Amino acid sequence: MTKPKVLISDKMDPNAARIFTERGCEVDVKTGMTPEELKACIGEYDGLAIRSSTTVTPEIIAAATKLKVIGRAGIGVDNVDIPAASAHGVVVMNTPFGNSITTAEHAIAMIMALARQIPEANARTQAGEWPKSAFMGVEVTGKTLGLIGAGNIGSIVAARAQGLRMKVIAYDPFLTPDHAVEIGVEKVDLETLLARADFITLHTPLTDETRNILSAENLAKTKKGVRIVNCARGGLIDEAALAQLLASGHVAGAALDVFATEPAKESPLFGQPNFICTPHLGASTTEAQVNVALQVAEQMSDYLVDGGVSNALNMPSLSAEEAPKLRPYMALAEKLGSLVGQLAHGNLTKISIEREGAAAGLNGKPITGAVLAGFMRRYSESVNMVNAPYLAKERGLEVSDVRHEREGIYQTLLRVTVATEQGDRSVAGTLFGTDSPRLVEIFGVGIEAALEGHMLYIVNEDAPGFIGRIGTLLGEHDINIGTFHLGRREAGGEATLLLSVDAPIPAEVIKQACALEGVKLAIPLAF
Numbered sequence: 001m002t003k004p005k006v007l008i009s010d011k012m013d014p015n016a017a018r019i020f021t022e023r024g025c026e027v028d029v030k031t032g033m034t035p036e037e038l039k040a041c042i043g044e045y046d047g048l049a050i051r052s053s054t055t056v057t058p059e060i061i062a063a064a065t066k067l068k069v070i071g072r073a074g075i076g077v078d079n080v081d082i083p084a085a086s087a088h089g090v091v092v093m094n095t096p097f098g099n100s101i102t103t104a105e106h107a108i109a110m111i112m113a114l115a116r117q118i119p120e121a122n123a124r125t126q127a128g129e130w131p132k133s134a135f136m137g138v139e140v141t142g143k144t145l146g147l148i149g150a151g152n153i154g155s156i157v158a159a160r161a162q163g164l165r166m167k168v169i170a171y172d173p174f175l176t177p178d179h180a181v182e183i184g185v186e187k188v189d190l191e192t193l194l195a196r197a198d199f200i201t202l203h204t205p206l207t208d209e210t211r212n213i214l215s216a217e218n219l220a221k222t223k224k225g226v227r228i229v230n231c232a233r234g235g236l237i238d239e240a241a242l243a244q245l246l247a248s249g250h251v252a253g254a255a256l257d258v259f260a261t262e263p264a265k266e267s268p269l270f271g272q273p274n275f276i277c278t279p280h281l282g283a284s285t286t287e288a289q290v291n292v293a294l295q296v297a298e299q300m301s302d303y304l305v306d307g308g309v310s311n312a313l314n315m316p317s318l319s320a321e322e323a324p325k326l327r328p329y330m331a332l333a334e335k336l337g338s339l340v341g342q343l344a345h346g347n348l349t350k351i352s353i354e355r356e357g358a359a360a361g362l363n364g365k366p367i368t369g370a371v372l373a374g375f376m377r378r379y380s381e382s383v384n385m386v387n388a389p390y391l392a393k394e395r396g397l398e399v400s401d402v403r404h405e406r407e408g409i410y411q412t413l414l415r416v417t418v419a420t421e422q423g424d425r426s427v428a429g430t431l432f433g434t435d436s437p438r439l440v441e442i443f444g445v446g447i448e449a450a451l452e453g454h455m456l457y458i459v460n461e462d463a464p465g466f467i468g469r470i471g472t473l474l475g476e477h478d479i480n481i482g483t484f485h486l487g488r489r490e491a492g493g494e495a496t497l498l499l500s501v502d503a504p505i506p507a508e509v510i511k512q513a514c515a516l517e518g519v520k521l522a523i524p525l526a527f
Contacts, residue, residue, distance in 0.1 A: 004068075004304035005044060009033060010051035012073050013293035020049075023301035039063045047300045049073065050080075051292075058084035069303050071296040074099060074283055076233065077313060078206070086314045089384040093299050093312050097152060098292035099283035104156035106282045107201050107231045110255035111161075114199075114227045115140050117253070119276050141165040146197025147185065148213060149204030149232065150175045155183045157201060169193055172204075194221040199229065206233035216241035219251070227253040231282045234258040243268035246275055257282050309366075315386050316365030329359060329414070330370035330385075332429050332437035335451040335527055336416045337374030339439070340427050342525050343457060350419035351375060351397060356404035358412035364401045371416055372399065410440065445496045447487030455500045455525040456510075461518035462488045462495035469516050470497065477509050494520070 005026045008017060020027040025047070033041075035057065042048065042064040049071045050056065056070055061084045070080055072094040085092050113119060116137035124131050145161045147154045147170040158168045162184055170185040171193045180187040190213075193200070200222070204210045214228070214237040222228075228251060230237055239260060245251040246269070253274035259267060262280060269275050283292070302308035307323040309315055318326065333353070340351075353371050355364060372388035383391060392399060410430040417426035428441040429451075439449045442457075460466055467486075474481060480502045488495040505524050513522040 004046040005066075006047035006049060006300065006304070007042065007045040008049045009038060009054045010049075010073075011053075012049070012051055012296075013290045015290065016049065016073070016293040016297040019294060019297035020301055023298075024305045025301055035060065042067065047071065047304055049296055049300060052076070052079060054079065056080045056085070061085055061088050061090060064088070064090070069093060069300050071095075071300040073292040073296040075103075075205075078233075082314055083390075086387050086390050089387045091303060091309065091312050091315050091386055093296065093303075093310065095292045095295040095299070096311055098295045099285075099288035100153050100156055102285040102288035103231055103282040104153050104160060105285075106257060106278075107153075107157050107203070107229055108160045108164075110229045110231065110257070110276060110278075111140060111145075111199055111201065111227070113276055114229070114253040114255050114274065117274060120274070140199070143167070143198040144169060144196055146171070146193040146200045148172075148190070148193065148200065148202045148236075150180070150183065150185060151203060153232075154201075154203035157203060158183050158185050166199075169196060190218070191221065194218060195223060197223060197226060199227045201229040202232045202236050204232055204236065206235045211235055212238050214238065214242070219245055222251065224250055225252045227251070227255075229255045231257040234260040234262060240268045243272050246272040249273075314390075316363070316369055318363065318366045322363060322366075326362060326366055328431055328435040328437060329362060329367055329412075332414055332431060333367045333370035333416075334374035335437055336414060336427050336429050336439070337371035338377055338527060339374075339442070339451060339525065340416050340418050340425065341375040341378040343427075343443070343523060344418045344420050344425045346421045348418050348420060349396065349398060350400075351392075352400045352402060352415075352417045354402045354404060354413075354415040354417070356406055356408055356413045356415075357410060359414055360403045360405060364403060367414070368399065368401050371414075375416075375418075413440075415441075439498075442487070442496060442498070445487040445489060445494075447485050447496055447498055449483065449485040449498050450500075451525075451527045453482070453500055453527060454502070454504050455498060455527070456505055456513070457521075457523045457525055458497040458499075458513065458519060459521040460495050460497065460516075461520070462490075462492050463518055466495075466516075466518050467497075470499075470513065473509070473512055473516065474501070474505075477506070479503065479505060479509065 003024055003026045006020050008029045011031050017027045017029055039060050042060055046066050047069045051073050058081050067090050069091040075094055075096050077094050080092055082092050117135045121135045143166050145166045145168050150170040150172040161168050168185040169188045171188055171190045175187055216238050219241050242254055255276040257278045258280055299310045309318040353368050369385040372392050373383055373385045376383045376388045376391045413428055413430050415426055415428040417424050425443055429437055429439050432438050439451050482500040485498045510522055510524055
């Protein structure tokens with residue numbers, strides 16, 4: 001078996017390469033490449049490990065014909081075109097926890113530096129002055145800290161601030177009341193936070209919803225004398241408006257580690273009173289650099305070698321421990337999705353995935369992804385679990401996952417149903433043993449079969465002589481039958497035949513099969 005091949009294109013801790021090797025990957029380290037050099041060599045690799053220096057453009061992704069995963073050692077993925085990666089079926093991962101403590105500590109350091117004006121006091125003292133009366137700071141004890149974003153980093157900042165005896169309030173649409181209690185913060189809306197906070201610190205990603213969240217309008221709503229810290233992402237604050245409020249004294253101080261444009265060679269904030277800035281140092285500690293490098297190597301190796309998916313931005317997570325258990329279910333799901341996609345015709349607008357028995361207790365998202373991967377091959381051959389949901393969304397396909405607690409005749413069962421112009425059409429399957437996928441029902445007809453290779457699906461009248469006629473037709477064209485599966489609704493009614501053959505059936509033979517007496521439908525299948 002060929003080992004997955006990984007390229008590390010940015011400088012990172014050398015232990016990352018060691019982990020890739022130990023976990024069964026080949027690894028090349030080529031840093032400092034130009035985009036043209038990267039584009040020229042990326043076609044050799046299954047994985048690409050980066051930090052912030054490499055920009056992964058649509059052109060590079062298009063050239064990466066073998067690429068399966070991009071791993072960003074760090075949180076921000078602004079340098080990766082995620083839609084392009086998703087369209088090409090490439091998983092994009094980051095490492096959101098490897099530098100959380102480091103970034104949170106930097107935010108706390110900025111708060112303290114603002115409160116006591118440490119950078120300016122240091123500069124003037126080293127210049128030979130002794131400006132003791134020029135710097136009157138404030139205590140943080142008893143002050144209200146407003147968190148915009150209370151995720152992993154925000155929660156750590158909250159804990160550190162509580163240790164400084166600050167009161168912490170938080171605005172985060174995803175923060176549940178129970179988790180707010182757990183981390184000891186008061187959940188508020190944005191208007192309340194702006195009005196009450198003595199210090200505001202941002203810990204949210206840059207999205208369409210959060211871009212300029214501290215706009216000129218919102219900055220004007222802040223409490224006079226507020227101090228603002230941003231160690232998250234550039235673009236969350238209107239920097240020109242913040243500069244004006246610093247100059248007017250409405251904002252008593254601001255500390256930024258990130259800017260809308262980086263490197264920040266110029267800014268309206270430069271030179272403003274009590275403004276502190278650092279060159280995107282939030283993750284810059286020895287510990288964090290080691291942690292994110294090791295974490296990205298572990299995550300990418302898990303995916304390339306074992307199929308585990310962690311911290312993916314465009315695919316459901318699937319731990320390396322879950323992967324072996326879910327793999328046969330995903331194989332069954334993909335085959336059922338492929339089957340219904342090949343058989344159901346017309347404009348399909350809805351697909352439902354139902355799980356019962358043992359399947360009901362599993363992680364449903366990878367199963368749904370596998371169904372869509374099989375189903376969407378009716379539209380494109382280059383489909384996998386990463387890009388299938390995007391293709392489904394583009395086509396307006398409504399997807400639902402239904403979990404049933406009930407017990408049926410099978411210990412585990414998956415059912416895939418699509419809405420067609422003729423009504424709902426469903427197929428169902430189970431596992432024999434623990435890892436052998438089997439079809440057990442097709443469009444309401446019970447039929448047991450393995451879905452593999454080249455097959456022929458026939459709907460015919462249940463009458464004597466038909467099996468002989470279809471066998472004779474295939475034999476006349478030297479088409480060997482591997483397996484033969486029959487099902488019917490009732491004696492003398494409509495019957496279903498599903499057979500496997502050793503090679504693709506020519507279109508002319510399919511046409512002749514459709515012309516046989518009693519045949520209503522004949523469709524070739526491939527798995």
